[in-house]
Amino acid sequence: MKEKTNHxxxxxxxxxxxxHLLKIVSLKRKKFHPELRKVHKEHKISKQTLFxxxxxxxxxxxxxxxxxxxxxxxxxxxxxxxxxxxALEQVRNSFLSIIxxxxxxxxxxxxxxxxxxxxxxxxxxMLYEGKIKGKLWKNSEVKKLFIxxxxxxxxxxxxxxxxxxxxxxxxxxxxxxxxxxKVFFIVLIDMVVITNVLFFVAIRAGIxxxxxxxxxxxxxxPLTTSVxxxxxxxxxxxxxxxxx
Amino acid sequence: MEEKxxxxxxxxxxxxxxxxxxAIIGGLIAGIVLAVYTDxxxxxxxxxxxxxxxxxxxxxxxxxxxxRISSGLFLRVINPKETHSQLIKGNIRGSFMLGIIVxxxxxxxxxxxxxxxxxxxxxxIILIPFLAGILSNFILTPLTLFATIYIFKKGHDPxxxxxxxxxxxxxxxxxxxxxxxxxxxx
Numbered sequence: 166m167k168e169k170t171n172h173x174x175x176x177x178x179x180x181x182x183x184x185h186l187l188k189i190v191s192l193k194r195k196k197f198h199p200e201l202r203k204v205h206k207e208h209k210i211s212k213q214t215l216f217x218x219x220x221x222x223x224x225x226x227x228x229x230x231x232x233x234x235x236x237x238x239x240x241x242x243x244x245x246x247x248x249x250x251x252a253l254e255q256v257r258n259s260f261l262s263i264i265x266x267x268x269x270x271x272x273x274x275x276x277x278x279x280x281x282x283x284x285x286x287x288x289x290x291m292l293y294e295g296k297i298k299g300k301l302w303k304n305s306e307v308k309k310l311f312i313x314x315x316x317x318x319x320x321x322x323x324x325x326x327x328x329x330x331x332x333x334x335x336x337x338x339x340x341x342x343x344x345x346x347k348v349f350f351i352v353l354i355d356m357v358v359i360t361n362v363l364f365f366v367a368i369r370a371g372i373x374x375x376x377x378x379x380x381x382x383x384x385x386x387p388l389t390t391s392v393x394x395x396x397x398x399x400x401x402x403x404x405x406x407x408x409x
Numbered sequence: 410m411e412e413k414x415x416x417x418x419x420x421x422x423x424x425x426x427x428x429x430x431x432a433i434i435g436g437l438i439a440g441i442v443l444a445v446y447t448d449x450x451x452x453x454x455x456x457x458x459x460x461x462x463x464x465x466x467x468x469x470x471x472x473x474x475x476x477r478i479s480s481g482l483f484l485r486v487i488n489p490k491e492t493h494s495q496l497i498k499g500n501i502r503g504s505f506m507l508g509i510i511v512x513x514x515x516x517x518x519x520x521x522x523x524x525x526x527x528x529x530x531x532x533x534i535i536l537i538p539f540l541a542g543i544l545s546n547f548i549l550t551p552l553t554l555f556a557t558i559y560i561f562k563k564g565h566d567p568x569x570x571x572x573x574x575x576x577x578x579x580x581x582x583x584x585x586x587x588x589x590x591x592x593x594x595x
Contacts, residue, residue: 275432
């Protein structure tokens with residue numbers, strides 16, 4: 166009853182409001198397409214599902230939508246990754262001579278890139294499910310994801326570097342204790358720093374893209390993987406210059 | 410305190426940890442291949458420029474493909490029993506085309522870097538990622554689709570597992586594809 170009165174009062178106030186204010190009020194209604202709101206009300210299908218159908222439904226050209234939405238970010242990602250590769254190309258000889266780091270290169274890219282994919286897709290799903298409301302740092306789901314990812318980064322850094330050092334020590338090249346310690350710290354610093362940067366990039370970009378009514382999955386994964394690649398190569402190149 | 414810890418180390422955490430373990434092992438296999446064939450793979454100048462981009466591109470395209478399929482499965486827009494639906498076919502076509510276009514762009518970027526920054530003319534650097542991209546597409550696209558649906562059917566969240574799985578398989582596939590093409594062309 167109270168709600169009805171409030172609604173009535175609001176309607177009354179709006180009828181007396183100047184035209185330019187009415188335009189601002191009407192902006193809110195455009196959050197979803199009017200047809201989408203209508204279908205949501207009539208058939209009780211969630212707006213998120215309808216949004217997915219809007220993107221990839223029967224009347225849309227799925228492959229064209231995917232290419233159109235992904236191509237720009239993928240090309241940008243390629244350029245960024247190539248820049249990372251260029252940084253490594255500058256220390257080519259030193260890098261190729263540190264066997265454990267060469268062995269670890271795909272693993273590092275993988276593990277760090279995976280965090281990009283995990284954070285991006287979990288955050289995309291949270292956005293679709295409407296779990297992201299209010300202040301981000303107070304959101305328990307986001308906080309939990311951040312702690313999980315950081316703990317995992319430390320565990321993976323320790324595990325992967327120990328395995329790579331172990332493999333190299335059994336090869337004909339062998340490995341000195343000093344080199345092993347340097348490799349261990351390079352991997353640990355690299356992984357923890359990048360994972361944290363990645364988290365903030367994914368979340369900020371995810372919210373921005375979702376608000377633009379696009380599918381965050383199409384943007385976030387290429388974006389985070391390329392940021393990761395570039396940062397990974399750049400930090401590796403920097404640490405190689407500093408430590409070797 | 411104990412409740413907080415158990416909440417943190419939940420099913421999702423364990424899923425990611427086991428997937429990351431798989432990623433490390435897969436990455437190390439790719440790394441060993443890389444270390445063994447260093448003299449072949451890095452024979453052409455600029456391969457170190459292509460390599461991270463190529464591996465990331467494969468992971469990005471297959472990762473977004475898997476993420477779209479996962480969202481569709483969770484929203485019940487995609488039926489896990491119907492793999493020939495228009496939505497899935499469109500996704501496959503889109504991912505395949507993206508793989509080809511981006512591989513070509515990567516080659517062009519490396520070619521331009523080589524020419525303008527290093528001063529060497531290497532047209533082969535355009536062809537290598539392009540052919541390797543097509544080759545890896547044929548392996549990774551169907552594998553991603555069936556792995557995502559399989560994981561979903563098993564009651565797990567594909568978002569936690571498929572990313573690391575695809576990245577790992579993608580890295581090994583990328584390096585092996587590049588190596589095969591290098592062996593074929595040189």
